[in-house]
Amino acid sequence: MASVVFTPFTLPNGNVVKNRIAKAAMEENMADANQLPGGALFTLYRKWAEGGVGLIITGNVMVDHLAMTGPGGLVLEANTPLEPFKKLAAEAKQNNTRLWMQINHPGRQVFKKMGGKVLSPSDIALDMGKHSGLFEKPKAMTEEDINDLIERFVTTASLAQQAGYDGVQIHAAHGYLLSQFLSPLTNKRKDNWGGSLENRARLLITIAKKVREKCGNAFDIAVKLNSADFQRGGFDVNDAQQVVEMLSQLNVDLVELSGGSYEAPAMQGRTADERTLSREAYFLSFAKQIADTTRTPIMTTGGIRRLSVAQQVIESNVDMVGIASALALTPDLPNRWLEAPDIEGVIPVVGWKDKTLAGLATMAQVKRQLRRLGDGKKPTHNAIALVSLILDQLRAAKLTKRYRKQYANEVR
Ligand SMILES: Cc1cc2nc3c(=O)[nH]c(=O)nc-3n(C[C@H](O)[C@H](O)[C@H](O)COP(=O)(O)O)c2cc1C
Numbered sequence: 001m002a003s004v005v006f007t008p009f010t011l012p013n014g015n016v017v018k019n020r021i022a023k024a025a026m027e028e029n030m031a032d033a034n035q036l037p038g039g040a041l042f043t044l045y046r047k048w049a050e051g052g053v054g055l056i057i058t059g060n061v062m063v064d065h066l067a068m069t070g071p072g073g074l075v076l077e078a079n080t081p082l083e084p085f086k087k088l089a090a091e092a093k094q095n096n097t098r099l100w101m102q103i104n105h106p107g108r109q110v111f112k113k114m115g116g117k118v119l120s121p122s123d124i125a126l127d128m129g130k131h132s133g134l135f136e137k138p139k140a141m142t143e144e145d146i147n148d149l150i151e152r153f154v155t156t157a158s159l160a161q162q163a164g165y166d167g168v169q170i171h172a173a174h175g176y177l178l179s180q181f182l183s184p185l186t187n188k189r190k191d192n193w194g195g196s197l198e199n200r201a202r203l204l205i206t207i208a209k210k211v212r213e214k215c216g217n218a219f220d221i222a223v224k225l226n227s228a229d230f231q232r233g234g235f236d237v238n239d240a241q242q243v244v245e246m247l248s249q250l251n252v253d254l255v256e257l258s259g260g261s262y263e264a265p266a267m268q269g270r271t272a273d274e275r276t277l278s279r280e281a282y283f284l285s286f287a288k289q290i291a292d293t294t295r296t297p298i299m300t301t302g303g304i305r306r307l308s309v310a311q312q313v314i315e316s317n318v319d320m321v322g323i324a325s326a327l328a329l330t331p332d333l334p335n336r337w338l339e340a341p342d343i344e345g346v347i348p349v350v351g352w353k354d355k356t357l358a359g360l361a362t363m364a365q366v367k368r369q370l371r372r373l374g375d376g377k378k379p380t381h382n383a384i385a386l387v388s389l390i391l392d393q394l395r396a397a398k399l400t401k402r403y404r405k406q407y408a409n410e411v412r
Contacts, residue, residue, distance in 0.1 A: 003310075007020065018096050018098075020314055021310065024057055025060055025171070026325075028367065031073055040375060045058075048097075055100065056097055057100045058088075059073075061074045061104065062075045063076070068116060068403070069109065071396050071403050076103075078159075082162060085165075086163045098167075099165050099167075101157075103156045107120045107121075107178075107180045108120040108177075112133070114404075118136045118139060124188070126263060128356055150206055150210060153170065167219055169223065170221070172224060174267060175262050178204045181204065182197075182243065184233060227290070229264060248295060257301070258283060258301050258322075259283050266302075268362055269303055281302065287299075287316070291316070298319055301322025305346065325348065330343075331373060360389060367388075368392070369383070
C-alpha cells in the first residue's frame with residue numbers, strides 16, 4: 001500500500017494538493033538580466049513537476065527590485081512583464097502539481113555589495129562576527145516605508161494570481177524583513193508595529209489580510225514562519241504558536257515552520273543558542289506542538305531526505321512535508337519513493353570550522369545542482385564544496401555587477 005505521504009490533502013479553502021510532499025523554496029539566482037524567469041528556470045521547474053511533488057513553492061521572489069536577497073533573483077512588481085512568470089507557471093503546474101510563489105523582502109539581510117534599500121523595523125545591524133562587514137546597518141522604517149511595503153506584497157501576490165500561480169507563500173521566516181518585525185531582538189519600535197507580540201505580528205497579519213481581500217478565497221495563502229529564531233531572547237515557539245493562531249483567524253491555508261536566520265542558521269540544522277535539533281526533520285517537535293493546537297494546516301521543512309521520516313512527520317499530525325536540498329540533488333525523489341521506498345535523498349554537509357563559510361558552501365553546493373538541472377544535466381552527488389563555493393562567489397560577483405550596472409541610477 002502506498003505511504004500516507006502519497007495521500008491527497010485538502011486545504012481549508014477546498015483546493016487539493018495531490019500528495020503531502022512540497023518542494024520548499026530555494027532561491028536559484030538564475031534570473032535573466034531583467035530579474036525575470038528564463039529557459040533554465042523553465043527546465044528546472046518542469047523537472048520538479050515531473051518528479052512527483054504535490055506542491056512547488058518557488059524560490060523567493062522579491063517585491064522590490066531595490067531590495068534583493070541576492071544577485072540573479074526574481075522580481076515581480078508593478079510594471080513587470082507577466083509573460084515569463086506565466087511561462088514558468090505553466091511548466092511548474094504540469095503533472096497536476098500545485099504552485100505557490102514565495103514572496104519576500106530581505107529587510108536588513110541585503111549584502112552590502114548589492115546596495116539598494118536596507119530597511120528594518122529598527123536600525124540594528126546584523127551580527128555575523130568577523131563577517132558582519134558583509135552587511136550594512138539598516139534604516140529604521142518610517143510609516144510611509146511600511147505602507148509602501150504592504151502595497152508591494154499585495155501587488156506581487158495579485159500579479160502572481162494573474163500569472164496563473166495557485167497561491168502565494170508570504171516569507172516571514174529566516175530573518176528576512178517580516179521575521180525582523182516578529183523578533184524582539186530586531187524590532188525595538190515603540191509604535192503600533194513594535195512592542196507586544198500582537199504589534200510585532202501586525203505587519204504580517206495586515207499583509208495576509210490584504211492579500212486575501214485582493215485575491216479572494218480560492219487563491220491559496222500560506223506563510224513561512226520560524227518555529228523559533230534560536231537566539232536568546234528571540235522569537236520562540238510560544239510566540240510562533242500565537243502567530244499561527246492569529247493567521248488561523250484569517251483562514252490562512254498553510255503555515256510552513258522552519259527556523260533561524262543568517263545569524264543563527266537553524267534551517268541548516270545549526271543553532272546559535274546551543275539547542276539541539278533532531279538530525280532529520282529538524283523542527284518536527286515544534287511543528288507537532290503547534291499542529292496539535294491549531295486548525296490551520298502545518299508543514300515542516302528542514303533535513304528531510306527519507307520516506308520513513310516524511311511518513312513520521314505526517315503521522316505526527318503535521319499535514320505536509322517540505323523538502324528543499326534533497327530535491328535539488330534528486331528532483332524526482334517522490335517518484336523514486338513510489339518505486340523504492342528505501343531510497344535516501346542526499347543533503348550536502350560541509351563541516352568547516354568557519355560556520356558562516358560552511359553555510360555559504362552548503363548553499364553553493366545545492367545551487368550548483370539547480371544550475372545543472374536548469375542546463376538539462378543530471379545532478380552530481382559528489383561535488384567538492386570548495387569548488388562550489390568559489391564558482392558561486394565568482395558567479396555572484398558577475399551578477400552583482402550586472403545588477404548594479406542596470407540600476408546604476410537607483411543603487412548607491
Ligand atoms: C540553495 C538554497 C536556497 C534557499 N532559498 C530559500 C528561499 O528562497 N526561501 C526560503 O524560504 N527558504 C530558502 N531556503 C531554505 C529551504 O527552503 C529550507 O527551509 C532549508 O533548506 C531546509 O530544508 P532542507 O534540509 O530540505 O534543505 C533555501 C535553501 C537552499 C539550500
